[in-house]
Amino acid sequence: MKTGVPWKAITIMAVMAISGLTALSAGADEVQSLRGVQVDEPVVMEPTARPKNERMQRAYRQQPPLVPHKVAPYQIDLKVNQCLNCHDWSNAGDHNAPTLSMTHYTDRDGKQTDAVAGNRWFCTQCHVPQVNAEPLVENEFKSSSER
Amino acid sequence: MNTKNEKPETAKKGNIIQRCWRFLRKPSATLSFGFLVGGGIIAGIIFWGGFNWTMEMTNTEEFCIGCHEMRENVYQEYKETVHYNNASGVRAVCSDCHVPKEWGHKMLRKIQASNEVLHKVLGSIDTPEKFEAKRLQLATNVWKAMKTTNSRECRNCHDMQSMDFVVQGTRAAKEHSKGFKEGKTCIDCHQGIAHSLPANAYKEYKTRITDVYHNKQ
Numbered sequence: 190m191k192t193g194v195p196w197k198a199i200t201i202m203a204v205m206a207i208s209g210l211t212a213l214s215a216g217a218d219e220v221q222s223l224r225g226v227q228v229d230e231p232v233v234m235e236p237t238a239r240p241k242n243e244r245m246q247r248a249y250r251q252q253p254p255l256v257p258h259k260v261a262p263y264q265i266d267l268k269v270n271q272c273l274n275c276h277d278w279s280n281a282g283d284h285n286a287p288t289l290s291m292t293h294y295t296d297r298d299g300k301q302t303d304a305v306a307g308n309r310w311f312c313t314q315c316h317v318p319q320v321n322a323e324p325l326v327e328n329e330f331k332s333s334s335e336r
Numbered sequence: 337m338n339t340k341n342e343k344p345e346t347a348k349k350g351n352i353i354q355r356c357w358r359f360l361r362k363p364s365a366t367l368s369f370g371f372l373v374g375g376g377i378i379a380g381i382i383f384w385g386g387f388n389w390t391m392e393m394t395n396t397e398e399f400c401i402g403c404h405e406m407r408e409n410v411y412q413e414y415k416e417t418v419h420y421n422n423a424s425g426v427r428a429v430c431s432d433c434h435v436p437k438e439w440g441h442k443m444l445r446k447i448q449a450s451n452e453v454l455h456k457v458l459g460s461i462d463t464p465e466k467f468e469a470k471r472l473q474l475a476t477n478v479w480k481a482m483k484t485t486n487s488r489e490c491r492n493c494h495d496m497q498s499m500d501f502v503v504q505g506t507r508a509a510k511e512h513s514k515g516f517k518e519g520k521t522c523i524d525c526h527q528g529i530a531h532s533l534p535a536n537a538y539k540e541y542k543t544r545i546t547d548v549y550h551n552k553q
Contacts, residue, residue, distance in 0.1 A: 242507035258507050262418065264528060268535035271528075280538075284511070 244287070245319065248332040253315035254287075260318050265311055272312045273305060391446065395431040403456060406430075409467045413531045420530075433489045433530065434478070441488075472534035479523055479545050487522035494522065 222228050245255045263271040275284040278294075293309040294302050350358070364372060393399060401407040414420050419428040436442045461467040461474075482489070496516060501509035515525060527533060527541055534540065 242505050258505060262529070264533055266532070269528070269533045269537050271533075271538075274538050 246332070248330070250333065256313075256316050256318040258318065260313060265313060270305070270310060270312070276312075277305065391442070394446070394449075395435055397429040397431075400430040405456065405461050405467065409461075409464060410531050417530045428493065428530075432492065436485075436488060437492050472540060475527070475531075475534050475537070476540070476544050479527065479541060482523035483521060483545050483549055490522040490526075 220228065224232065226232055242258045245257055247254065260272075265272060274280060275286040276289055278288050280286075281288040289305060289309070291301075293305055296302055296306040297308055349355075401411045414430075419433075435445050455461065459466075461470055499512060501513060504512065511525070524546065527537055
């Protein structure tokens with residue numbers, strides 16, 4: 190039974206420590222990240238599952254702006270127009286929603302009104318939502334601003 | 337001899353209620369204690385089971401749309417909505433939203449339903465035109481109930497703590513966190529999610545519910 194100093198273990202540890210330190214100082218810049226960017230570089234990830242409700246670019250000048258959210262649950266009929274709950278000028282501020290343009294408050298006789306004009310009541314006749322899906326047929330359409 | 341002669345005399349005394357009461361008050365002379373307790377338990381199970389079965393039976397969709405008032409109006413509207421038809425096939429039937437789950441609240445709601453039986457007999461909403469004329473009043477009743485209970489029936493399924501704002505769209509996430517911060521309850525924004533709304537619903541809700549409720553506080 191030996192009880193002396195474990196020289197062997199101390200030697201191995203010392204060698205490992207020195208080699209480790211030299212490797213660290215020499216190769217600090219060469220650490221490769223698996224993400225393809227440096228480890229200390231901030232990367233903004235796209236939340237893939239999240240539908241983005243941001244305004245879409247118009248494809249031609251006269252295009253009625255597209256609706257960047259689902260509209261199916263909203264009732265638009267003779268009695269009720271739920272789009273106006275957020276988009277009417279009287280509510281838009283509360284919901285940070287785009288307000289109807291002033292043309293929508295001008296009735297067929299050119300009279301300005303406070304309530305949306307009757308001939309502008311059915312929003313989805315012009316403003317449509319978009320589905321993130323492959324086009325059913327090939328489409329060569331190009332935005333007039335790109336041509 | 338005396339007792340034999342007296343018995344039929346006392347039994348004949350009084351009207352039927354008094355005689356029944358006397359019979360119930362008298363200790364049993366011939367039935368064993370075990371029979372009474374055992375019989376009581378079995379009778380109790382049958383009566384309670386029957387009561388509960390009836391309660392549950394009146395909570396089914398088949399029962400609700402058994403009347404044409406519900407089947408031709410609100411049921412048709414509900415069939416178009418996400419609580420009837422959706423990707424995962426999970427459904428909320430009439431009673432899930434309109435009858436509380438807790439026993440006490442449920443009993444109270446069932447007692448209130450006797451008013452609905454009265455109006456069924458009176459025919460208050462037995463044509464689509466009559467229903468439409470009453471739609472605002474009926475909707476207001478539900479709005480009020482939802483507002484005062486902090487949308488309890490919605491919260492049976494929808495838990496604000498379990499909402500993952502990252503999975504929600506940016507617009508929904510923003511509106512939800514804003515609404516929760518302001519102490520709003522589900523019905524404050526989600527009216528008419530299963531049924532079509534009365535005319536000017538947005539303004540009517542504000543004047544009939546929001547303004548009234550916040551003036552009280």
